[in-house]
Amino acid sequence: MFPQTIAWKDNKVVILDQRRLPAEEVYLECSDADMVAEAITTMAIRGAPAIGIAAAMGLALGALGIAHKGFPPFYKELNAIYATLKATRPTAVNLHWALERMKGVCVINREKGVETIKELLVNEAHTILKEDIDINKRIGRHGKDLINDGDAILTHCNAGALATGGYGTALGVIRSAWQEKKNIAVVATETRPLLQGARLTVWELTKEGIPVTLITDSMAGYLMQRGEIDLVIVGADRIARNGDVANKIGTYTLAVLAKEHKIPFYVAAPLSTFDPTIKTGKGIPIEERNPDEVTAPWGHRIAQEGIGGRNPAFDVTPHRYVSAIITEQRVIRPPFEKTIEQVLGSTWQIDRSSPC
Amino acid sequence: MFPQTIAWKDNKVVILDQRRLPAEEVYLECSDADMVAEAITTMAIRGAPAIGIAAAMGLALGALGIAHKGFPPFYKELNAIYATLKATRPTAVNLHWALERMKGVCVINREKGVETIKELLVNEAHTILKEDIDINKRIGRHGKDLINDGDAILTHCNAGALATGGYGTALGVIRSAWQEKKNIAVVATETRPLLQGARLTVWELTKEGIPVTLITDSMAGYLMQRGEIDLVIVGADRIARNGDVANKIGTYTLAVLAKEHKIPFYVAAPLSTFDPTIKTGKGIPIEERNPDEVTAPWGHRIAQEGIGGRNPAFDVTPHRYVSAIITEQRVIRPPFEKTIEQVLGSTWQIDRSSPC
Numbered sequence: 261m262f263p264q265t266i267a268w269k270d271n272k273v274v275i276l277d278q279r280r281l282p283a284e285e286v287y288l289e290c291s292d293a294d295m296v297a298e299a300i301t302t303m304a305i306r307g308a309p310a311i312g313i314a315a316a317m318g319l320a321l322g323a324l325g326i327a328h329k330g331f332p333p334f335y336k337e338l339n340a341i342y343a344t345l346k347a348t349r350p351t352a353v354n355l356h357w358a359l360e361r362m363k364g365v366c367v368i369n370r371e372k373g374v375e376t377i378k379e380l381l382v383n384e385a386h387t388i389l390k391e392d393i394d395i396n397k398r399i400g401r402h403g404k405d406l407i408n409d410g411d412a413i414l415t416h417c418n419a420g421a422l423a424t425g426g427y428g429t430a431l432g433v434i435r436s437a438w439q440e441k442k443n444i445a446v447v448a449t450e451t452r453p454l455l456q457g458a459r460l461t462v463w464e465l466t467k468e469g470i471p472v473t474l475i476t477d478s479m480a481g482y483l484m485q486r487g488e489i490d491l492v493i494v495g496a497d498r499i500a501r502n503g504d505v506a507n508k509i510g511t512y513t514l515a516v517l518a519k520e521h522k523i524p525f526y527v528a529a530p531l532s533t534f535d536p537t538i539k540t541g542k543g544i545p546i547e548e549r550n551p552d553e554v555t556a557p558w559g560h561r562i563a564q565e566g567i568g569g570r571n572p573a574f575d576v577t578p579h580r581y582v583s584a585i586i587t588e589q590r591v592i593r594p595p596f597e598k599t600i601e602q603v604l605g606s607t608w609q610i611d612r613s614s615p616c
Numbered sequence: 617m618f619p620q621t622i623a624w625k626d627n628k629v630v631i632l633d634q635r636r637l638p639a640e641e642v643y644l645e646c647s648d649a650d651m652v653a654e655a656i657t658t659m660a661i662r663g664a665p666a667i668g669i670a671a672a673m674g675l676a677l678g679a680l681g682i683a684h685k686g687f688p689p690f691y692k693e694l695n696a697i698y699a700t701l702k703a704t705r706p707t708a709v710n711l712h713w714a715l716e717r718m719k720g721v722c723v724i725n726r727e728k729g730v731e732t733i734k735e736l737l738v739n740e741a742h743t744i745l746k747e748d749i750d751i752n753k754r755i756g757r758h759g760k761d762l763i764n765d766g767d768a769i770l771t772h773c774n775a776g777a778l779a780t781g782g783y784g785t786a787l788g789v790i791r792s793a794w795q796e797k798k799n800i801a802v803v804a805t806e807t808r809p810l811l812q813g814a815r816l817t818v819w820e821l822t823k824e825g826i827p828v829t830l831i832t833d834s835m836a837g838y839l840m841q842r843g844e845i846d847l848v849i850v851g852a853d854r855i856a857r858n859g860d861v862a863n864k865i866g867t868y869t870l871a872v873l874a875k876e877h878k879i880p881f882y883v884a885a886p887l888s889t890f891d892p893t894i895k896t897g898k899g900i901p902i903e904e905r906n907p908d909e910v911t912a913p914w915g916h917r918i919a920q921e922g923i924g925g926r927n928p929a930f931d932v933t934p935h936r937y938v939s940a941i942i943t944e945q946r947v948i949r950p951p952f953e954k955t956i957e958q959v960l961g962s963t964w965q966i967d968r969s970s971p972c
Contacts, residue, residue: 282920450910450918452808452832458911458918466923474925476808476910477834478866482931485868510834512841513873520872554806554832555814560916562806562814564638567822569830575838 262421262428262435263464265310266317268386271324273317277304278422278456282463293322293341300348300355303454307423308497308533309392312354315345316385319362323381326374334374338366350545351506351574352497353535358388392425395530396432398588403433403493403528406584406591409442411490414480417451417508418460419495419528429495429528431464433586438470446472447489449480451508453553453571477510484521492518496529496585503579503596504541505529509572515581524583531587534604541576549573618777618784618791619820621666622673624742627680629673633660634778634812638819649678649697656704656711659810663779664853664889665748668710671701672741675718679737682730690730694722706901707862707930708853709891714744748781751886752788754944759789759849759884762940762947765798767846770836773807773864774816775851775884785851785884787820789942794826802828803845805836807864809909809927833866840877848874852885852941859935859952860897861885865928871937880939887943890960897932905929 267274273290279302280286288304290296296318299305305314322341328334346359365384369377407413413434417423420431428435437444446465451457458474465472475483483489492514498506505511505527518525538544551569555562563569585592585600592599623630629646635658636642644660646652652674655661661670678697684690702715721740725733763769769790773779776787783791793800802821807813814830821828831839839845848870854862861867861883874881894900907925911918919925941948941956948955 283917449834450808452806452834455918462919462923466920472923474907474911474919474923476865477832478805478808478869479926479928479931481869481872482865482928483926485931509832509838513834513837513869516837516876517869517872520876551830555830558916560914561639562811563818563830564822567818567828567830570835570839572835572838575835575841 262426263467264426265422266305266313266389266425268317268382271321273314273321275299275305275314276422278306278460279304281459290318290321292325293318293345296321297344297348300345306456307418308352308354308495309424309429309530310422311349311352312358312532313385313389313392313425315348315355316358316362316388318345319359320381320385323378329374331370331374334377335366335370349547351547354532357532361388389425392530393427395588396424396427396429399429399528399530399586400427400432400436402591403526403586404436404440404442406524406526406586407433407437407442407444407491410444412445412447412488414447414449414483414489414492414514415461416449416457416494416511416514418456418464420461420464422460422464423495429530430493431461433493433528434470435468438468444470446470447483448472448474449477449510449514450474451510452477453557456508480514481517484517484523489523491524491526493526493528496527496533497574498538498544499527499529499534499585500538500541500544501536501597501600502540503582503585503594503600504544505577505579505582506541506544506546506574507577509575512575512577515577519581525581526584526586527582528586531589531604534600536604541578544576546575547573618782619823620782621778622661622669622745622781624673624738627677629670629677631655631661631670632778634662634816635660637815646674646677648681649674649701652677653700653704656701662812663774664708664710664851665780665785665886666778667705667708668714668888669741669745669748669781671704671711672714672718672744674701675715676737676741679734685730687726687730690733691722691726705903707903710888713888717744745781748886749783751944752780752783752785755785755884755886755942756783756788756792758947759882759942760792760796762880762882762942763789763793763798763800763847766800767798768801768803768844770803770805770839770845770848770870771817772805772813772850772867772870774812774820776817776820778816778820779851785886786849787817789849789884790826791824794824800826802826803839804828804830805833805866806830807866808833809913812864836870837873840873840879845879847880847882849882849884852883852889853930854894854900855883855885855890855941856894856896856900857892857953857956858896859938859941859950859956860900861933861935861938862897862900862902862930863933865931868931868933871933875937881937882940882942883938884942887945887960890956892960897934900932902931903929
């Protein structure tokens with residue numbers, strides 16, 4: 261079984277505080293939308309699909325707290341909450357996607373009255389969570405055929421149950437292969453600065469009994485050079501229409517290394533991670549976080565005070581480095597501009613014609 | 617001015633304890649060879665040229681402590697100390713080179729009596745230190761012409777004054793360019809697991825007033841992709857006859873990234889870092905250190921107990937990724953098999969005919 265990152269319980273959003281893993285399993289109980297927004301910003305919860313779900317639940321929670329009975333003032337206040345949640349983190353598009361979907365429910369049902377809308381919003385947030393787990397299992401089913409018995413799989417950051425509603429994207433593919441009794445081993449990069457690989461991926465895979473070895477980010481090239489890695493699989497925070505992939509900082513380096521060593525480089529992501537409004541990776545905003553995460557991780561100074569540091573949280577891997585993108589619908593291969601359009605064409609048309 | 621890593625003082629070897637930088641400047645006073653060996657093994661002192669000097673001083677210190685008056689028992693005991701010092705770390709060849717040179721002094725002068733030999737060994741260790749600083753300044757003079765005004769220079773680990781007798785190899789080149797008033801900026805990778813970039817390079821460059829920005833190892837690709845890096849310069853722990861370069865883990869990844877982005881990749885190293893006995897990088901032994909340095913740095917566990925980790929301390933960059941090697945004699949360019957032979961041919965012949 262996989263850990264549960266986020267749940268709705270007694271009109272509260274309960275979040276497993278990932279900042280404290282693996283040392284402690286502590287749950288945050290968010291009783292209003294601001295607390296959810298804070299949990300996203302501070303990365304108590306992270307991972308593109310997971311923060312989409314958190315934002316949806318945050319908006320539902322916010323809706324419950326609005327006292328107005330009439331639609332216009334209710335909607336105005338809901339929009340302010342929407343804006344707060346949307347501003348938490350800029351790169352992962354799932355967050356915008358989930359918020360748009362929630363807003364759509366509100367707008368479509370505007371005639372049904374505020375109390376009904378509140379109920380529908382809570383239901384929709386539940387649906388998004390439930391769907392996400394189902395989507396990940398479908399990603400796993402499609403992806404597992406790309407993994408051979410005996411493979412050593414390199415993964416970066418955490419694209420697991422913790423990063424999603426459950427099961428995981430990249431780790432979902434690994435989980436599926438493992439459940440099919442494939443004899444696999446995972447190499448997890450620690451993923452500086454916030455060490456999601458060391459803290460979360462290792463924890464999650466170990467819970468499931470999947471063999472995992474931890475390395476620093478700088479060791480990936482060494483292992484590939486020695487033939488110790490058979491494939492790379494990562495998640496994604498946003499994918500442009502041409503297949504360029506934004507994901508955790510360091511992903512691009514792994515993709516370059518994979519190409520140099522002729523190792524397949526796979527991305528596992530739900531269709532909600534694709535951004536139809538963005539043509540290439542150049543259009544994806546990259547979050548720059550506080551350099552203290554680099555220079556003084558967890559308050560422990562590793563470089564002297566006052567020193568300049570950079571802290572881009574993501575990078576963009578151009579599509580030419582990507583062997584395939586594993587979605588819930590199917591495995592997409594180059595030429596991505598064409599295949600992405602094929603897979604998402606109908607979905608986008610539906611989205612574009614929706615009243616939100 | 618540059619910091620002094622190692623000195624001989626009142627028949628003690630005084631070592632700046634680099635494990636405690638940048639928080640504290642603490643000096644270890646080693647009164648016997650075992651203490652010096654311990655300082656090398658535990659990386660209180662590190663960097664290929666610096667541990668060569670430390671080993672030479674350790675052997676001189678060991679010689680002083682031998683009570684025997686006759687050469688045969690003196691030489692037997694010296695050989696045991698030699699073996700202890702040689703076994704401290706396997707990858708950097710400078711350590712072997714310095715110990716062989718010291719042993720040569722002993723053997724050549726065997727007829728002069730033990731007391732004279734002790735004096736000569738202490739002198740030789742001083743000479744090795746003095747020569748190393750001079751060599752680094754010459755490396756700097758040759759290398760600075762490869763740096764243009766306005767360049768952003770990426771460096772990995774610490775190949776600075778701290779890694780040598782003084783001035784530094786890679787940082788010596790940067791220092792030379794800076795002293796010539798070139799307007800340069802350095803980007804230092806933190807260099808996990810032991811963070812020599814964050815702790816040592818940042819400290820050393822800041823002391824000199826050279827602008828430096830700290831990044832995680834995983835951010836190098838991102839900066840290169842954005843055109844924010846003009847060249848890469850690193851040190852070396854051992855160079856094979858064909859130009860393959862062993863250096864701190866992560867160097868190979870930077871070399872692959874540099875090639876992908878058509879950025880020059882330079883190695884700065886003294887001739888003592890070349891190993892004429894090794895034809896290609898495949899012959900270079902790679903030290904595997906305790907995985908705790910990865911899973912629980914400085915006692916702070918980042919992944920749960922019992923998890924497997926890898927910890928190769930070095931990797932090998934094949935010569936095809938190296939734009940040039942900057943030595944004290946001149947800048948060596950491909951084809952390295954030929955140019956390395958040209959530069960070192962005579963040196964090697966002298967070495968081979970020496971009585972040690």
